[in-house]
Amino acid sequence: MKIPNRIQPLVDDGLIDTVLQRLKSGKEADVYTVLCGDKIQCAKVYKEASQRSFKQAVQYQEGRKVRNSRHNRAMQKGSRFGRKQQEESWHTAEVDALFRLAGAGVRVPQPYLCIDGVLLMELVTDADGAVAPRLSDVTLSEENALADFETMIRNIVRMLCAGIVHGDLSEFNVLLDAQGPVIIDLPQAVDAAANNHAESMFERDVNNITAYYGQFAPQLLQTRYAKEIWLLYEEGKLTPETPLTGKFVEAAHTVDMDSLMDEIITAEDEHYERLRAARERDEQ
Numbered sequence: 001m002k003i004p005n006r007i008q009p010l011v012d013d014g015l016i017d018t019v020l021q022r023l024k025s026g027k028e029a030d031v032y033t034v035l036c037g038d039k040i041q042c043a044k045v046y047k048e049a050s051q052r053s054f055k056q057a058v059q060y061q062e063g064r065k066v067r068n069s070r071h072n073r074a075m076q077k078g079s080r081f082g083r084k085q086q087e088e089s090w091h092t093a094e095v096d097a098l099f100r101l102a103g104a105g106v107r108v109p110q111p112y113l114c115i116d117g118v119l120l121m122e123l124v125t126d127a128d129g130a131v132a133p134r135l136s137d138v139t140l141s142e143e144n145a146l147a148d149f150e151t152m153i154r155n156i157v158r159m160l161c162a163g164i165v166h167g168d169l170s171e172f173n174v175l176l177d178a179q180g181p182v183i184i185d186l187p188q189a190v191d192a193a194a195n196n197h198a199e200s201m202f203e204r205d206v207n208n209i210t211a212y213y214g215q216f217a218p219q220l221l222q223t224r225y226a227k228e229i230w231l232l233y234e235e236g237k238l239t240p241e242t243p244l245t246g247k248f249v250e251a252a253h254t255v256d257m258d259s260l261m262d263e264i265i266t267a268e269d270e271h272y273e274r275l276r277a278a279r280e281r282d283e284q
Contacts (some may be wrong), residue, residue, distance in 0.1 A: 004019065006118055007008040007019060007034070007045060007118060008122070010118060016036055019043070020032070020034060020040065021033050023131060026185070028187055031043070032121075033043065036087055036120070041121065044118070046117045046118070046119070052088050061276075066134070067075070091185055094111075094185075095114045097164055097189040100162055103162075104159070104161065106158045106162070107179075107182045107183060126176070127177075132182065133175065133176055134171070136212075138176055142216055148213065149209070149220055150212040152174070153209075154240070157229060157244075159228065160202065163179075163191060163192050164189050164190070165189065165191075165195070165205065166189055166201075167189055167201045169205035169209060172208070173185035174209075191205045198202060202229075203226040203230065205226075206225050206229070210225065223246030225244060228245065228247065
């Protein structure tokens with residue numbers, strides 16, 4: 001096939017020999033299979049900001065650290081150079097997250113390098129060596145759904161222990177290889193401690209995955225792993241091996257209405273007493 005313009009420099013430099021086919025065109029990138037020597041790999045070509053349909057980039061970038069202060073200032077000002085740095089930050093976020101998560105034992109594709117908006121990484125395949133299907137494209141037995149759900153929850157826990165929330169996790173960005181689910185698509189990954197939206201994103205991620213597997217194992221729909229895991233994380237008790245129950249009980253707060261009304265009446269009395277005193281001062 002014709003070599004995409006963004007991949008051509010990697011071909012010129014001998015990093016890629018041949019572009020085989022386009023696997024998909026997504027909201028933030030196009031993905032191709034490429035031949036590197038005798039090995040088939042995956043090339044993810046990020047789209048420019050003007051072409052991306054991912055609308056909440058600012059929300060996802062909150063809390064990301066930029067080591068170069070000049071770059072950081074330029075990004076804040078929104079200059080042309082700053083926008084270029086913003087794009088590079090978006091690209092490298094996935095590479096950094098992939099290396100970090102692979103080191104933490106999370107099942108993600110192995111990244112190799114990222115040059116000029118092209119990420120070269122491992123191609124995830126099934127037992128026959130074909131491109132692994134997305135989770136959304138498979139049908140599972142109840143037994144397999146329960147087993148794979150447990151694997152996913154453990155991977156999500158490992159991610160959080162590594163300080164990362166996926167931010168856009170669903171059955172559409174999980175592949176299924178011979179060993180089970182593999183998490184993909186991480187350019188929007190957020191810092192769990194530094195992003196104010198991390199908790200809501202985490203809960204959405206877990207609920208999306210629960211809803212998917214719940215189609216095949218309905219008992220999963222009654223679980224509340226998101227709140228249970230996040231509370232353990234906030235309390236500093238979460239480890240990759242922490243036992244989980246899937247249960248969570250909201251803290252109940254009983255309101256003493258009589259005491260509340262007494263406080264309201266007292267506040268009103270004090271307010272009117274201040275007004276009376278002020279009027280008396282004005283009349284003197």
